[in-house]
Amino acid sequence: MRILEELAKNFSNSGPCFALTVLKDSIMLDDPINRYIPPTDTSDILQNAVNAHYREIFDFHDGKFTYSSKSIAESTYYYINRDMLVFLKAHLACKAPTNTKLYKYIDHVTYDKVQQSEPLILLWKYIKPFSMNDNFQVKETNKVHANNVIAILEAMREKYEK
């Protein structure tokens, strides 16, 4: 099973108990009273990302909340992919990083390209702890890690972009 889907398969669900808002011309189900929100401060950065993208849907036929591990995994991957592009903008040593072959390649690595997206997820997991801010800046002492990631991504691009 894929990394993100594996992390997204053991969620609980909100209980199907709702507060109602009744107006003169409508009835509306508000949020569930015991809403399930998975924690986003665990020690596993990847689990935190998956938890942050948890989405459940209420099935009115069965009267239960359900979720799709695949949908959560896809949303999480989209976030990771965008974050890696931010990383590249911060660390590619050129004037226009968005015009580089590497940037464009990563932009096109979709979730269904398993051979490429899974390593990308792991690389994100590796480099993310070094990020100091939303722009993916890292300390000088950690630049070597950023360079490692770029080298690996280049190797991936050369292998798969044929």
Added chain:
Amino acid sequence: MSVFQDKKFEGLDYVSQLIEPIDSQLNVLLGELPDEFIIDAQTLRNLLHSRGSSYLSKGSILNYILSTLHLQNFAELINSASFDAIEKCFELHVDDNNIIFDFDKNFLSQPIKLIKVTQNLDDKILEKLLGQEGLYTVYNCDFSQYNMSRANDIMEMLGECESGIKTKTYRKKRSVVLHRLEAIFRNNEWKIKDMELANKVGYWVRSYIEDGNIAALSNLCRLKVMTHTGNPIYSMKEVK
């Protein structure tokens, strides 16, 4: 009996003839609906299941109630404008705004009520509905190059449609017929005071234009003649 005789109007008492109330089946149907309908846990569950949404409008709740009460003639006799008028006669009510619904346990902390707040549709509301159902059918009428002469016959009968009669495009003819009918009912120029009779006007127009139904044209012409008396019109002898 004269073909222009209005039996219903003649049957009204003196006061009613003076007041000229609008006669409509809608008030009869409104009377058949319960004054209060309780929405319990199971009903709410069924409503949410059928809508598949967390939002229930008053209209959807009323529709559901009609289906459970098997008021089939209700659904058949009214169009969306009439249904909207009926819907406004009802309001949702709860005793306490802190209300909980548990799907698992099929539990609703207090029932929700749909209460009839208006027992009768006012004439002012019914006036706006006069002829609307018939108009809807004219919107869908097939005005084509094959029935333009019949469209001209209708326009001559309706009056004030010179531009529509002169034009050679059927789209323009359609537009003129619709505008003229809308004006007739907006101002109630023909003083029709029966909802069902007013709705038939549109059906007759469409029936004659699309199918060349002579009986429909005859009915329209006789109705038009009756308008010259200046009396309100409640009924007329129809040719089928």
